[in-house]
Amino acid sequence: MFKKLLSMTSATQMIVAMFIGFAVGIFFGESVGWLSTIGTGVILLMQMTVLPYIVVSLVGGIGKLKPDTAKLIFSRAGIIMLLLWALGLLLVALMPLSFPFVESASFFSTSIIEPVVEIDYFKLYIPSNPFESMAAGYVPAMVVFSIAMGLALIGMKGDNKTQLLEFMHTCGEMFGRITQGMVKVLPIGIFAMSASAAGTMGVDEFASMQVYLISYFALCLVLTFAVLPWIVASLTPITYWQTIQMSKASLVTAFATGNIFIVLPVIVEECKQVMKKHNTTSEDTDTLIEILVPIAFTFPNIGKLTVILFVYFCSWFNGTPIELLDQLSLSVSGLLALFGSVYVAIPFMLDLVHLPADLFQLFVMSGFITGKFNSITAVMNLFILTLLTAAMFQKNLKCFLPQLIKMTLGVAGSIIITVLVCRLGMGLFIHSPEVTSGVIANMQVADKVPTIVKTQYPQLGKTPTSPIASVDMIKQRGILKVGYIPSNVPFSYYNNAGELVGFDSAMASKLAEDLNVKVEFVPFKKKDLVASLQAGYFDIAMSGLAMDIELMGDLSYTNQVMELNFAIAAPDHMVNQFKTTDSIHTLNNITVAYVEHNNAIQAIKQKFANITFKQISGYQLFFRQKNNQYDALIISAEAGSAWTLFFPSYGITLLENNVRYPVAYAVAPSNQSLLNYVNNWQNLRQVDGHQQQYYNYWMLGQGATNPPPRWSIIRDVLHWVE
Known part of the structure; x- marks a missing residue:
């Protein structure tokens, strides 16, 4: 069995490792969650050669071009490539419109008040210090630096240039060998991450992954079989069906193997043949095709750009939509980052838009499924780039108004239909998670002390007054009277069981427990706070009270609670x-x-x-x-x-x-005894962690839900573990 696994191709090994990992995760459940650390380690090893490889491949690849060839490629193919990139990035940005609407909310998070680190676009794109750019992982700056070095080499001559290009070529081979060695270890990482995800990921998260996979497949298919071939059919003599027919064998091969490199010779020959059919070929055109295809292969293609959709999915999954300006930054930075490996580009892009780095594991898990689809898009991109450039070279590119209208209507129609079908389909079959109100509506106060909750507001002038009670009087009568504002979430409100709960309700119960008395909650309105304290309707108001300068002369605030x-x-x-x-x-x-x-x-x-x-x-x-x-x-x-x-x-x-x-608590101005006690009590409960514990529960929602252990065969079917 082990020998058979070793004899498989690396792609097959990864697919097998992924399914075995899923099986292990489903069998053992949360007990294999620790395997994610192994997966993270393997991915980090895979990334170690990427930045150096970007430098040597771009410098060596561009530097060996002849001036005429470079001019031709960058002036004609370069323009078409830029336009195709722009189209691809636009489609990727539009595809999130197909994501189903999910009405969700979350507890307060301290992360939203942390200062956002502004992106230094100068450092991101301008390699003023290339070594700093490489150390900091500024991939776009490294790409700019490498392209500049490659362009500078084009005009140089002599042995020094030859030696440098040979060195770059040798380094590229060296990094390639290292990567090939790491690929042999990659199935282990895939197994570990798949097992960890299957063992710990909830049903809602699995359902959300369907959103990404469906939208990604749809994006790749509409690009491959609608948008790109339609552009060629609109602007050149080559028909839509001829484009599909000529690319069929390459598409099947790329999908089956996930390898684009092996079909490059086929792309060259098919492009030559289709040009001959339309009598638009020549020796120069054939030479152009032979040069263009391998060079274009080294640049990011639309298939590679589609992985940016994962970042949009993560923003939807995380409930933090990407702003329009950030989308532009993401598109440009993502394009430059994808000159290298997606294993560096995706973490870089997640960090760029302030999304959790842990989401990258979802990308790696799904990569061997999505990789087959972006391979066929990449192949079609090479066909279309080559055919459009050759047609421009032969002056057969028909960029007149009728052709442009035809192209625009076809492309726009394909996109609109795809987005609508995906949106409607996923909206019908992929359901939102449970409504979040059930979580906060079922929270409870942990400290159980004898409690009386009054619901009727005392009527000033009608309800009998009581003397202002000092700490000793409160202990003698055995009741601490606490004023609260009803429906003051999350400080004091009623849960589904009809119990008064909330942060300040919990603090009041703890205060009563420490005084060794019962607690009685009395409702009040903010405008009646001073009069209610003076009338002795309650001893202390604890209900998320903002300290008010206008009231400071009429009541006494405790030390601030938060x-x-x-x-x-x-x-x-x-x-x-x-x-x-x-x-x-x-x-x-x-x-x-x-x-x-x-x-x-x-x-x-x-x-x-x-x-x-x-x-x-x-x-x-x-x-x-x-x-x-x-x-x-x-x-x-x-x-x-x-x-x-x-x-x-x-x-x-x-x-x-x-x-x-x-915010603070309030007592009558003459009740210095209770004020001193509560201030000292607060200091104690802050130091021993009780107040922070309540804050984490009621404000941050930590521990608000106790989900059952992830379903697993070993626990729920075999009952081998509890």
Whole structure:
């Protein structure tokens, strides 16, 4: 059995390793999750020769060209290649429109308030220090440097040039041998990553991978059998069916082997034959074809560019859409990065748009399936580039208005039909994950102390008052009375079981536990806070209270519990309109709601005279509105994220300058005893980690769900393990 595996081709070994890995992962489940570290190690080994190989291959390949050949290729084939690249990148950017709509939301994440490292485009594209560019992994800069060196060599003569080109050729062979050696180890990495993924990946994640695979297959097929051959049929005497017929054998070979290099001679001969059929060939044309095909092979082709779709998929999968400006940067940087290996280009592009590097493993897993499809696109790209260049050389390229209209209608029609079919098909058969509101609606307070929850607001002047209770009085009566604001997610709200829960509800229960008393929750409205504390309706207000300068003379705030981040909540389709100050200034007929922060709102009103601001009594009035009275809401990012779990059709965005504000608890100004106790208690619970534990649970959602172990044969069928 082992000898048979060794005798297989490397491509077959990888496919076998992938399926064996899936089988192992399904059998053993999460216990083989550690194998991902082996897979990561193998991939890193595969990457070690890529950057040096880019340098030697581009310098050697371009440097050995004759001036006339170089001029011909870069002036004619270069223009066509650039246009094909632009078309390919456009189609890749449009293909995410086929992804099904997924209405989702997530808990607050500290990553959204971390400063985004700005991309230094000068360092990314200009190799002022090539050694720094190589060390930092700036692939586009290395490509620019290598092309510049290759172009400089074209005009040089003498033995020094010959020796340098031989050295580059020798280095290329050396790196090629190293890569071939690493390819023998690659099946081990494929097995490890496949086993880890199959053992740990949930059903929803597998369903999401279908989105990528279906859209990728559709993209490659429409390029290979519709868009590219139609361009040739529109602009040259060669018909659509002749293009398909001449490329058929090469396409089948490339798909079966995943190897483009072995069909290069076939592409050359087929292009010569089809040119002869139309009496447009000559010795010079044949020479052009013979030179062009192998040189074009060394440049990125449309088939290779299609892998950029994986980055768009990752942004959809991660719930962080790529902005239009970033899409342009991704296209240009991705093109230059793909002069090298996809195993370097994909991690580079993921980092460029700030996506998790771990997603790269999904690309490697699917690479042996998708690789067969991008191989046929690459082959068709070589055919079309060669035929268009030869037709331009023979002055048979028909770039007149009727032909251009014919080409545009055919290409646009193919793209629109493909996107619509994929969107409708995946929308019907690939379903969204479970609604996220079930997670936050079922969260519970862990500390169980005797609890009384009142739901009726005390009526000022009618409900009997009580004396302001010191710590000793609270202990004597055995009850700590805590004021709360209902529906103040995630600080105090009712879960599906009708229990009062939330960050501050948990903190209040812990405070009561430490005082060794019961806890009684009393609802209040923000406007009645001072009067309610003075009337003794409750001892302390604990409900995500923003520290308010206007109230500081009428009540006492404890030490700040945490800092929250100002944000804007809006319907998903409007969120981007509030991301920058400039975009907000362009808005008209917009109404923004707010609940508190009167001082801050006054300053904002002066800054944005084009916006109408209206105060509402509670955040739920915005999220549950039916008449679309309000377009956006000023809220904290932490609370806004929690609300979007209940209402996934809304999203949040931070204010541009990342303004923050403190929240604290409040007691009556004369209750110095309780104020001192709570301040000291807070310090203790911050140091021992209890407050951070509550923050992680209620704000970040850590531990909010306890998914069962991944289904596996060894656990769920054989019952060999628990």
